[in-house]
Amino acid sequence: MRYLEITVSSEHRRTVIDALDDEGIEYVVTDEASASGTEDAAVVRFPLPTRAVEPVLDRLADAGLENARVVVIDAETVVSQEFDELRDQYSHGGTRGERTSRQVLRTKADAFTPVFSVYLVMLLISAVVATAGLLSDSPAVVVGSMVIAPLLGPALAASVGIVTGDDDLQSRGFRYQTIGVAVVIVASIAIAMLARLGGLEPGGVDIVVVAELEERVSPNLLSLAVALGAGVAGILSLTRGFSEAIVGVMIAAALIPPAAAVGITTAWGMYGAALGALLLVVVNVLSINLAALVTLWVAGYRPQGLFEVSPTRTQTITYAAVFGIALVVLAAPLVGVTLLEFQTTQLTSTTEQAVESVLEDPEYDDVEAESVEVVLDDEYPIRSVDRVIVTVRSPDPGPEPELGDRIYDRVATDTQEPTVVEIRYTVGEKRGEADADYLLVRTAGADR
Incomplete structure (x- = not known):
């Protein structure tokens, strides 16, 4: 009331x-x-x-x-x-x-947009915390960076300004979003450079082996779900009175960690990975704005006349079309990453079945399969299968000459494409016993 x-x-x-x-x-x-x-x-x-x-x-x-x-x-x-x-x-x-009425909606969106100086300071703090959390592979610290990021107002102000005809609110929302992402990226580059100069390399030379980073430098289509959900939830929080604080964290989750990942990978000179993280940032920004616009439209925040062609209606449709087209174009690489993940899962399953089939031969009664790992190359953001590593346990310290070739032949037959299969031997009588101090490696199919 x-x-x-x-x-x-x-x-x-x-x-x-x-x-x-x-x-x-x-x-x-x-x-x-x-x-x-x-x-x-x-x-x-x-x-x-x-x-x-x-x-x-x-x-x-x-x-x-x-x-x-x-x-x-x-x-x-x-x-x-x-x-x-x-x-x-x-x-x-x-x-x-x-x-909520359109008039009150504008007021609430404006109220959640902080003073610019406060906005910058809070984003700088959030960038430092997010960078530290990603480098230390700490999910708790990364979540902490999301909590303090004041992104709810700026992320929604542009959409509210578009549908209500408030040009000042609209331009402020776009300006805050653009500057905010840029500030987080630049601050993350600076912090990551200091960390690298200090010898803090958690994953060795390949920084993206850190789990918190790896999922953001090679994003898949599921990454869109967070941003789209954040846009919808953000508008519902303004129009229906849901918890704005929780929704603000959700919006920050779609923007702060990927932006920090751009800075970290740039500082490490991994520009392909930085491109993948930047792609995720841009796609998430578009997704949040598009979802917010569509939600506002569905909720009835639009001109009501059937034949009314007002600047607000035209502007809303124009921006929605621009966001939608840009999102479809930029999401194409995410489709490739998603398909690669399906391929990797299928190849892992196929190889496991091939190894089990080969080891059923009485000749290999004393050989036991331990693990199968599909290794991807480092061509971020769209990667491809580099090789398959099969680890087996055998009491004999010497490799089985034909085992690698037989596994390779079975995998190549099942996958219908050339695949490098690497066989690794660990020495031991059976699973659970201590391994020997050395590892024997045999690669099958490398010359095929």
Whole structure:
């Protein structure tokens, strides 16, 4: 429920009263002197169901009162039979869900956008924490960086500005998003360079073997789910009053760690991996904005006339089309990564079956399969299969000359494509016993 206070000049007093009478709204009118003292003013106060705020204000605006001063505040309780009837009238068939008006929506989106200096400081802190968390492979620290990132307002302000026709809010939202991502990337590069100069290389030379980094430098289509969900949840938090803090963390999860990953991989000179992380950042930004726009449209924040062609409608459709097309184009590499993951899973399963089939031969009764690993190359962000490593345990310290070739032949037959199969031998009688101090390696199929 809302409580409205509208201040208009005395000459517009009758217009407001007639509109409220037509809607069956209870009101109180008082005459007051204007701030300038040159003319009298009328103040009209009345309660409204949340769903009624937007249509009532739109009607008053259509009557020529778009410049009136309007104050909207929350109302805890309204005890009135007329108000109950009005609430039923706007309940749309008995559903009394809260729906924030466009006017209040703009105010909330603006309120969640912090002062620019505070925004930069908080993002710098978040970038430092995210970089430290990724380098130390600590999920808890990475989550901490998301909590302190003030991204809810900027991530949603642009979409709210588009659908409500607020050009200032729209431009501020886009500006904050662009500068915010750039600040996190630059700060992460600086922190990662310091870490590298200090000898902090958690994964050795190949920094992306760190689990928290690896999933962000070679993203798949599932990465879109976080950003799309964040955009939808963000709008619902503004329009339906859900927890903004939790949704803000979700939006930060889609932007802060990938942006920090761009900085870290750039500092390590792994530009292909940096490109993959940057691709994820851009795709997530587009996804959040597109999901927010579509959610606002579905929720009814759009011109209502069937044949109305307003700047707001045209602008909303234009931006949605631009976001959608750009997202489809940029998501193409993510499709390739997703297909590679399916291929890797299938190749792992095929190799395991091939190894089991070969080892069923009585000749290899004393040989036991330990593991199968599919190794990808380092051509980020779109990688390919480099080789398959099969580890077997044998009591004989010498390799089985034909075992590697037989496994390779079986894998090549099943996959219908050349694959390098590397056989590694560990010495031991059976699983669970201590391994020998050396590892024997045989590669089959490398020359084929």
